[in-house]
Amino acid sequence: MTDYPVFPAIDKRPSVLILGGGPAGLTAGYELARSGRYSVMVIEKQKAWGGLARTLTHRGYRFDIGGHRWFTKNESLNKFLKSLLGDELRNTRRVSRIYLEGKFYDYPLKLGPALMTMGPVTAAKAGLDYLLTHVMERVSPRPVISMEDAYRKQFGNTLYRMFFKQYSEKVWGIDCSEASADWVDQRVKGMSIVTAVLDALIKSRTVASLIDEFVYPRKGIGRISERLAEEIESMGGITCQGWEAAGINTEEGRVKSVTARRENEEYEIPVDYLLSTIPLNEFCMMFDPPLPGGVLNSAGLLRFRDLITVNLVLSRPKMTDDTWIYIHDKDILLGRLHEPKNWSPEMVPDPYRTSVVAEYFCSRGDEIWRLSDQMLVDITSRDLATRMQFINLNQVEGGFVARHPNAYPFYDLDYRKNLGIVRPALKEISNLQVLGRSGLFRYNNMDHSIETGLLAARNLLGEKHDLDAVNMDAEYHEIIRRK
Ligand SMILES: Cc1cc2nc3c(=O)[nH]c(=O)nc-3n(C[C@H](O)[C@H](O)[C@H](O)COP(=O)(O)OP(=O)(O)OC[C@H]3O[C@@H](n4cnc5c(N)ncnc54)[C@H](O)[C@@H]3O)c2cc1C
Structure with missing residues (x-):
């Protein structure tokens, strides 16, 4: 990593400045540095x-x-x-469950076991609802605008209320009727109850299957970015x-330079491309x-949901077998849990101990965000011990809290309209590309x-790619088709 760099390099290659080291x-940066055709600089505001x-x-x-x-x-x-x-990569078995009112359900939902767990009356209601919804959709399809419309259409009212409404409202902090259907489209489009049943029953080689294994770096996901940064420097x-x-700083439809702040000093970095x-x-x-007032106004209406993670060290070798546990109950504040050791044993230094990460979905300034770090550690420890009974309270050896603004692009009912004003205005700036999750405002x-x-790098190398076309697959992310 460079402390005070000279940029652009003196070698006369065009310069590319990249904002954000995710x-x-x-x-x-890696792809451009590899090409040898540009002098590349990445600036990242965090110290990681x-x-x-x-x-x-x-x-x-x-x-x-x-x-x-x-x-x-x-x-x-x-x-x-x-x-x-x-060799830093390993395969990790995926075991995820939903915790709802003291019961566990597989995630993604496996219909057979889910019906057994919910009991015969609710199961019959869910089944009937599902069939009725699908018949009604054939007879007179209803417009799908909100998240609620999308979930109801796909799963029927009972399953929507049980498994999607409460959790989605925890994630987004608003009623599902006020959030756009686009999020459901991106996350569970094509997730079918039929696939779930077939997956549970036959595990055939020809049937689409729900993912039960994934790739993970032995020392955590951050290794991907650390390796990329090492390669860029090398x-x-x-x-x-x-x-x-x-x-x-722009001039005549081009970015001329970027003002960057480091501690209390400011630098102006000239750029050929940004x-x-x-x-x-x-x-x-x-x-x-x-930018023009209308663009600034729309940009200001694009919002993100924030996240707090509470990280605990536990004096026991294991807490659960799960990779993720989704906590649906409203009266438990945290939304999701994971135990890093179940992802890779190298995430903990001591085989007799484990650790856990609890995620709290929130918005800066709300009642969750305002909780002190100590209160968040205490609430998490207490809920894990007394409500969910995963641990004994005295097994919490310590913990710390990390706050993450802008974790989730927030798809409210107007986001497409606002994005439709902001993106074309930025496209007018000839030497600029926005990319990535927060840069494109895409989930x-x-x-x-x-x-x-x-693709952004390859655009600079003479290819032509539309970054908006990335992540437009029609099929549910959780399905793989076996060959
Ligand atoms: C809780 C959670 C779980 C997730 N789980 C998964 C998963 O299981 N699998 C998966 O594939 N994806 C997952 N994701 C998504 C994944 O994290 C993102 O897709 C990915 O990190 C986006 O990369 P990025 O580089 O576009 O943006 P970011 O990772 O957001 O990087 C942007 C960078 O820009 C920096 N920055 C911001 N402002 C400035 C500034 N003014 N100057 C300089 N730098 C700045 C930020 O500090 C940040 O480092 C998850 C996301 C969250 C929040």
Whole structure:
């Protein structure tokens, strides 16, 4: 990593500045550095690589910002990851469950076991509802606008109320009728009860199957970004942590320079090309001269949901066998749990101990965000011990809290309209590309984010790619088709 770099390099190659050292920005930097045709600099405001996909360390324990599994249907991306991390990768068995009112259900929902757990009356109601919804949809299809419409259409009212409404409202903090159907489309499009039943019954080689294994770096997901940064540096690129972009200076439809802040000092970095992965709304506010009022207004209406992770060390060898547990109950504040050791034993330094990460979905300034770190540790420990009975309270050896603004692009009912104003305005700036999850304001996973990084770089190398077309697959992410 470079402390005070000279940029652009003196070698007369055109310069590319990349804002954000998460998977998207670092992949773009890697691909451009590899080409040898540009002088490349990546600036990242945190003192760590990886953005939302980074791994925190504490007393030798390693914690992702919520468990991050690698999964993609794009074989070239699998090869890219393998070439980057090689033997650092392992296969992890996926066991995920939903916790709802003291009972556990498989996730993704497996219909047979779920019906058994919910009891015959609810099961019959859910089945009937599901059939009725599908018959009604054939006879007179209803428009799908909100998240509620989309879930009801796909699963029927009973399953929607049991398994989707409560949890989605925890994640987004609003009623499902006020959130866009697009999120459901991206997350569970094509997830069919029929697939779930067939998956449970026959595990055939020809039937589509729900993913039960995934790839994971032995020392946490942050290794992807750390390796990318190492490679950029080894190819002569410049990577800087603790540098925050604060101003985008434009002239005649081009970005001329970026004002970057490091501690209390400001630098003006001249650029030939700019790639930005930082949150789209914040990025739009940085322009000098400012973007037109209508664009700024729409950018200001694009919101993100935030996240807090509470990370605990436990004096017991194991808590559960799960990779994730989704907590649906309203009176338990946390939304999701994972035990890093179940992802890779190398996430803990001591085989007689384990650790756990609890995710709290929230918005900056709300009642969850305002809880002190100590209160969050106490609430998490108490809920794990007394409500869910996973541990004894005295097994909590310590913990810490991490706060993550801008974790989830928030698809409210107007986001498409606002994005439709912001994106074309930015496309007018000829030497700028926005990419990645927050940069595009799209609910992208790491593979999609990395793909946008590769494609943005290749656009600069003479190819023509539409970054908006990434993550438009028609099929449910959780399904793989066996050959
Ligand atoms: C809880 C959670 C779980 C997830 N689980 C998975 C999973 O299992 N599998 C999966 O594939 N994906 C998962 N994701 C999604 C994954 O984290 C993202 O797709 C990926 O991190 C996006 O990469 P990015 O580079 O686009 O953005 P980010 O990771 O957001 O990186 C952007 C970077 O820009 C930096 N930045 C912001 N402002 C500035 C500034 N002004 N100046 C300089 N730098 C700045 C930020 O600090 C950050 O490092 C999960 C996300 C969350 C929140």
